[in-house]
Amino acid sequence: MSRPLITRRQWLLGACSAGVGLVSGCTTSKLGLGAIDTEPYPSTPEQALAQLQAGNLRFMDDQPLHAHEQASWRSMLVATQKPFATVIGCSDSRVPPELIFDVGFGDIFTIRLAGNIIAEDVIGSLQYAVAHLHTRLVIVLGHEGCGAVTATVEEMLHKPEEPKHIESLIKIIKPGLANLNMKLDRDSLLHAAVEANVRWSMRQLMVLPEAKRALAEKQVRLLGAVYELNTGRVRFLD
Numbered sequence: 141m142s143r144p145l146i147t148r149r150q151w152l153l154g155a156c157s158a159g160v161g162l163v164s165g166c167t168t169s170k171l172g173l174g175a176i177d178t179e180p181y182p183s184t185p186e187q188a189l190a191q192l193q194a195g196n197l198r199f200m201d202d203q204p205l206h207a208h209e210q211a212s213w214r215s216m217l218v219a220t221q222k223p224f225a226t227v228i229g230c231s232d233s234r235v236p237p238e239l240i241f242d243v244g245f246g247d248i249f250t251i252r253l254a255g256n257i258i259a260e261d262v263i264g265s266l267q268y269a270v271a272h273l274h275t276r277l278v279i280v281l282g283h284e285g286c287g288a289v290t291a292t293v294e295e296m297l298h299k300p301e302e303p304k305h306i307e308s309l310i311k312i313i314k315p316g317l318a319n320l321n322m323k324l325d326r327d328s329l330l331h332a333a334v335e336a337n338v339r340w341s342m343r344q345l346m347v348l349p350e351a352k353r354a355l356a357e358k359q360v361r362l363l364g365a366v367y368e369l370n371t372g373r374v375r376f377l378d
């Protein structure tokens with residue numbers, strides 16, 4: 141039997157009635173939601189992935205909806221939030237997750253540090269997203285042309301001196317690039333390094349006890365992906 145669809149509106153109102161946000165922003169009279177009344181909430185990792193992939197196709201086709209930006213939608217988010225996915229991405233100005241997946245306010249929980257690295261604070265933010273906001277899809281999103289990954293490859297090739305703070309990034313990224321074939325041509329090497337860095341971030345997450353359990357029980361799905369600067373496509377990794 142198929143699971144009945146739950147709308148975005150029902151999800152958010154459910155959070156309000158559960159006492160998450162007992163403020164005036166949660167009252168139905170204030171919502172004025174229009175199409176949101178019938179819009180399904182992606183309640184499984186597969187539905188969440190399908191929604192993000194559809195949004196990325198619209199973005200690639202230059203036909204974004206820019207939905208969930210209006211005042212009526214934002215007013216419903218004053219008291220609560222129900223993001224349906226978490227994205228661990230890079231700080232790079234060319235890779236804003238909300239735009240490349242064509243989603244809006246309250247749709248995805250984003251954690252961004254240069255090189256989409258797994259630093260201690262990233263783990264804390266991710267735990268908040270999964271344990272408290274119940275996002276069931278986690279995506280590690282790397283991108284072609286990543287400066288942090290390029291700097292790491294450069295150091296492995298030539299050992300140039302980088303400022304201390306960049307060195308701290310390189311230190312986190314470097315172990316994930318240990319098996320790269322450094323004799324590849326530069327473009328192929330950087331392409332492989334970006335993908336290897338995504339997989340490295342995923343591996344660091346998968347060994348966490350809470351993550352192991354959540355993944356084993358299929359409460360959460362973890363995926364890796366690479367954003368292509370020249371096409372706008374998000375390529376999900378196998």
Ligand SMILES: [Zn+2]
Pocket residue numbers: 230231232254255256283285286287288289
């Ligand atoms: Zn980057």
